[in-house]
Amino acid sequence: MSEPKVAELLRSVGGRISDGQVANLLSKDQAAFQAEKDALSQAGLARSPWQHLDDTSTRVHGQNGDCHIVCNPRSTASFTTTAKDRLTVIDVLTNHRPRRFVVHAEALGDVEAGGRSAVRRRQLAPVPGDVLMDEALLQALLETHLPGVGPQQRQWILDATAVAASHADVEFPVVRLLVCDDAPQLTLITEELALCWVHAGRH
Numbered sequence: 001m002s003e004p005k006v007a008e009l010l011r012s013v014g015g016r017i018s019d020g021q022v023a024n025l026l027s028k029d030q031a032a033f034q035a036e037k038d039a040l041s042q043a044g045l046a047r048s049p050w051q052h053l054d055d056t057s058t059r060v061h062g063q064n065g066d067c068h069i070v071c072n073p074r075s076t077a078s079f080t081t082t083a084k085d086r087l088t089v090i091d092v093l094t095n096h097r098p099r100r101f102v103v104h105a106e107a108l109g110d111v112e113a114g115g116r117s118a119v120r121r122r123q124l125a126p127v128p129g130d131v132l133m134d135e136a137l138l139q140a141l142l143e144t145h146l147p148g149v150g151p152q153q154r155q156w157i158l159d160a161t162a163v164a165a166s167h168a169d170v171e172f173p174v175v176r177l178l179v180c181d182d183a184p185q186l187t188l189i190t191e192e193l194a195l196c197w198v199h200a201g202r203h
Contacts, residue, residue: 037077041095042173044075050177051093052196053186055084068092086159086185090166093175093189100165101138103127107164110188124157132165163188 045051051072058067058080066084070077070092079092087099103124127141138161142154149157166189167174178190187193 038095040075041070041077044070044072044077045093045095045173045175047074048072050179050194051175052179053089053092054180054196084183084185086189087162089185089189090162093178094166094169094172097172099135099162100132100169101135101158101161102130102132102165102168103138103161104129104164104168106167107161110160110163159188167191 051070053068053070055066055068058065060080063082065080065082066088068079068081068084068089070079079096081088081092091097091099108124123146126145133141135158138158142149142157146154146157175190177192177194178186179194179196180186182195
């Protein structure tokens with residue numbers, strides 16, 4: 001909460017806040033808080049050429065999840081999610097903007113580099129290139145052009161095209177260097193990847 005809001009709140013309650021008021025602040029009317037957090041997270045991503053990322057398991061309402069911590073010398077932000085796959089990591093590094101996908105040279109190269117055959121790359125070639133699309137449209141195009149693709153290959157294509165879209169983003173800070181561990185879901189997301197000293201020391 002910003003300082004003016006805190007000051008206004010303290011004036012309205014005579015300088016004292018009850019347990020119930022604290023609970024209400026934490027659980028009700030969260031839109032303003034979320035908007036402020038989104039703005040701070042985006043500013044933090046823009047203020048550093050690299051980001052440090054780690055996650056830890058957590059439980060929310062009795063359900064298992066993951067808390068992702070994104071930080072740099074100037075900011076720290078945390079995001080609780082239900083998964084920690086590559087698409088989720090991209091969500092975290094783009095402040096959970098709507099997922100976008102693009103099929104162009106970088107994406108096609110990543111598809112082939114990930115062990116998908118050159119045949120798959122050729123099958124993807126007719127998909128409109130350099131056109132940002134949402135997941136529903138991409139899934140429909142995959143059904144048209146790659147009807148027999150298996151779930152693992154489909155996931156790799158989704159990952160590669162989401163990574164390509166994030167790299168081409170001109171409206172949001174693009175993370176170029178990620179300092180993290182060597183979990184497989186963290187590869188390809190950034191141009192450069194560096195192990196943090198704890199994980200480098202393990203080797």
